[in-house]
Amino acid sequence: xxxxxxxPRHEVxxxxxxxxxxxxxxxxxxxxxxxxxxxxxxxxLLIYFNNNVPIDDSGMPEDRFSAKMPNASFxxxxxxxxxxxxxxxxxxxxxxxxxxxxLHFGNGTRLTVT
Amino acid sequence: GQQVMQIPQYQxxxxxxxxxxxxxxxxTLSNIQWYKQRxxxxxxxxxxxxxxxxxxxxxxxxxxFGEAKxxxxxxxxxxxxxxxxxxFCAGQNDYKLxxxxxxxxxxxx
Numbered sequence: 598x599x600x601x602x603x604x605p606r607h608e609v610x611x612x613x614x615x616x617x618x619x620x621x622x623x624x625x626x627x628x629x630x631x632x633x634x635x636x637x638x639x640x641x642l643l644i645y646f647n648n649n650v651p652i653d654d655s656g657m658p659e660d661r662f663s664a665k666m667p668n669a670s671f672x673x674x675x676x677x678x679x680x681x682x683x684x685x686x687x688x689x690x691x692x693x694x695x696x697x698x699x700l701h702f703g704n705g706t707r708l709t710v711t
Numbered sequence: 712g713q714q715v716m717q718i719p720q721y722q723x724x725x726x727x728x729x730x731x732x733x734x735x736x737x738x739t740l741s742n743i744q745w746y747k748q749r750x751x752x753x754x755x756x757x758x759x760x761x762x763x764x765x766x767x768x769x770x771x772x773x774x775x776f777g778e779a780k781x782x783x784x785x786x787x788x789x790x791x792x793x794x795x796x797x798x799f800c801a802g803q804n805d806y807k808l809x810x811x812x813x814x815x816x817x818x819x820x
Contacts, residue, residue: 628806630808639810639811639812639813640754640799640810640813642807642808642809645806645807647806652806653806653807688753688754695805695806696741696742696803696804696805696806697741697742697759697761697803699744699756699759700744700746700754700756700801700808701756702753702754702755703753704752704753705753
């Protein structure tokens with residue numbers, strides 16, 4: 598089991614640029630989550646997919662953020678245009694089923710927007 | 712909405728001592744999960760508590776779920792340097808898992 602795979606591990610970009618973060622969940626998991634972690638706000642849920650369908654995107658900060666899950670093995674989180682306040686660690690996590698299953702987190706993408 | 716409060720935010724512990732971190736929810740939870748994040752790492756699942764009053768142990772770690780299913784605690788005995796990291800509780804209702812702010816533990820050898 599390779600675990601949840603995220604890419605890139607680090608991303609440094611300039612304000613105004615588009616950023617795409619990628620995630621491959623654990624095979625067989627039907628729930629996928631995107632979280633953002635900062636010192637000030639901790640771990641925030643951005644969006645939750647169940648069986649590739651977005652169920653709750655109320656945590657997405659604003660229209661600059663979008664997420665897709667075209668199939669069971671791939672998801673993207675896109676920020677366009679990026680701003681310095683988007684700098685954070687973005688985690689993808691998958692779960693076998695919800696509720697009552699633990700989340701398996703990827704290693705995260707550390708995003709720095711200058 | 713659901714909020715999960717966790718205290719203390721920081722815990723500086725002498726190696727060999729015990730400590731406890733506490734978690735409180737504003738709403739009744741279906742379950743509570745605990746995670747550990749090492750510096751520079753990602754949250755790793757430790758345990759899940761489902762039943763009212765449940766107590767589970769993992770070696771030196773003891774986890775409790777309150778009778779009202781609104782609070783939880785993690786107690787670590789005889790702290791070791793390997794216990795360094797941030798411990799998060801996460802309260803669940805339906806699919807939504809709300810994380811506390813975490814307790815960051817440092818250990819003095």
